[in-house]
Amino acid sequence: MRMRRMAAGLLVLFALLAQAQPEDPQKAASEAEARQRLERLRTDIRALTAELRATSGEKDEATRALREAETAIATALGGVRAIDAQLAERQQELARLEDQRAALANKLKAQREDLAVLLRSAYALGRNEELKLLLQQEDVDAIARVLAYHRYFQRARVERIDSLMTDLQQLADLQRTIETRTAQLSATRGEREAEVRQLEARRGERETLLAGLDARLSDQRARLAVMARDEKGLLDLLERLRDVFADIPSRLDGAEPFASLRGRMKLPVRGKVSTRFGGTDESGRRISGWLIQADSGSEVHAIARGRVAYADWLKGYGMLLILDHGDGYMSLYGYNDALRKEVGDWVSAGDTIATSGSSGGQKSPALYFELRLQGKPINPKSWLR
Template sequence: MAKRKGLLALLLTTVLLAGSVIPLQAGELEDAINKQKELQKKEEQARSQLNKLTYTADKLQGQIKDLATQISVAKNTLDSTQVAYNQAAEAVSLSEQELEEREEELANRQIVLRQRVREIYEAGQVSYLEIIFEAEDLSDFITRLEYFNRLVTNDQKILTDISIERAKIEEETKLLQVRRDEAAQLKVAAEQAKATLDGKKREHQVALNSNKKAQEDIFEQIERMEADSNDIADKIRKLTANSDVVHGTISTYPLPGYKEVSSSYGWRIHPITKKKSLHTGTDLPAPTGTKVLAAGNGEVIMASWYGAYGNAVIVDHGGGYTTLYGHNSKLAVKVGDKVKAGDVVSYVGSTGWSTGPHLHFEVRLKGETTDPLQFFR
């Protein structure tokens, strides 16, 4: 009797423990799924912010490129105005030098003329008789007097010619000075325009650098969230690894006719974050809308937005095996659906963290990633 009571107590305890394990596991799975959803929301918010920053960065880069073109044009304009100013300044300098030479020549001629007139005047006032007496005859006297008069007349003509030439050069110098001053104004305007553009480019570059720093901060946040998300995903897979799904082999290639691999399983530089990270699956490029097939028999345990994976489907094949199909444009199944190998589960897209339409295909064993293509060799 005592033995029966002991056996009954042991059986009751076992039943109670078994009953408590199932709710515990179910509650733990529910908590993990809820945490996953919270992380997905945060990732989406971060990605939305990142998209805005990326748009702003692209816009700033375009503006910087335009400013660089404008600066190049402004520099050419400045160079041209500098050349024009230098030429005008040199022309003014030469003209002023020529004018100075003409004024000096005129002054010298005036001195010579005054001296000669003075000498003739003095000769006329003082020694006309000397000219008469020195002359051999009247004809010689007239010749001597006419010579002096012609000399004075010639000097006066030279003086007039020099005065006219000086006035002409002076006028040309004034015109050249006007052109030089205009060239100087254009040069100053070109310098100011280039300085303004240089300032704008510096401001845009500072804004772009700040933008890139903000992007890097968000990348770090997303990487942390993605790591947390992957940990939770592993936990979900492990919790469902001992499901009662009939174990089916993974033998059906999910994208018949599309064998190209754009990114293999393993470590790589992430195309978006530009950081080294483990690529947990294989990327298979295909046109948007291409049918994605279940790799084996199983049950759909997730069919929704899945953070960086975008629209994703996870199928539990039993025996610890799960497959994931990510970045889909549309889903063809829902949670709880039973699928057979070759059934359509989704359609290729470029949702989530994606740089183009493709299928991200994963195979995990008890939550641990493995190379998906090994099942199709």
């Protein structure tokens, strides 16, 4: 887009300079061409305005998506807070279970001690304790009492063992319950945290998209402002050139017709032609002239007699000087460091009109040279020797 604007601007400039000659038979056509260039620029402005509106629509959509993402994050965070509350309740429940387990452990310890006493008593009595007790007694009542006591002792021992086994089972069940609930809580919280991370990632994507759209909008607005300034500049230039060059004749007095100089004019600067007509310069732009490598500060000479039609900075061409040679012929000298002539000055072939350089954003010093006829570029190959 930038290259198109620069090329369009230069085309309009040459068209305006060409049509400034009142006796030029193609003046009307040149002016029409200039108007067409302006209309193309305005078409670009309209297209960019539509693009700007489209980008604004994309921004609105991205803003809506960001709002949805942030709302979803808020909802998910609310869910996490609810789970945290449940976790706190379950932690309290787990603490109660831990207390129960501790109490049961103490109970088991006491039962183990009681059981140990019973087992030691049983061991002291030895095997066939009932028979021994019966043989030691002579009174029937005493025998009955001994048997009853022994059976009670046995039942108590069995009950203690059963109680111990039951308590051990309860302890194991409590342990599994605690572990299961802890795992469930951890899994639930992990799921919620993963959900929040996903939502945060979505929000980050939306924010990145929105930032990109903001940058694009800023760029488009800046380009639109530049194009609007270019349009105004071209219109101002049209009026200015009409006033300044109203006295330029179609053929310069005392000068050999420019067309008769074909093949006899010298290169405007000492150097090597690095890019020829139709090639591309270092920015990738297709050029309509020659790019001549030259040391910075080298003298640039007029290729033929003419009058300075333009001497100023122009976007993409730096310090630019244009000579009007009459009969619709013009020559252009760009990328200069300094201009030696002013608008309206008359020059002869070989006069120093500028010094070469790297203005206009060029990386290395050079001279950009063009020839134009009725505002249209022509290949310098057959004109210079």
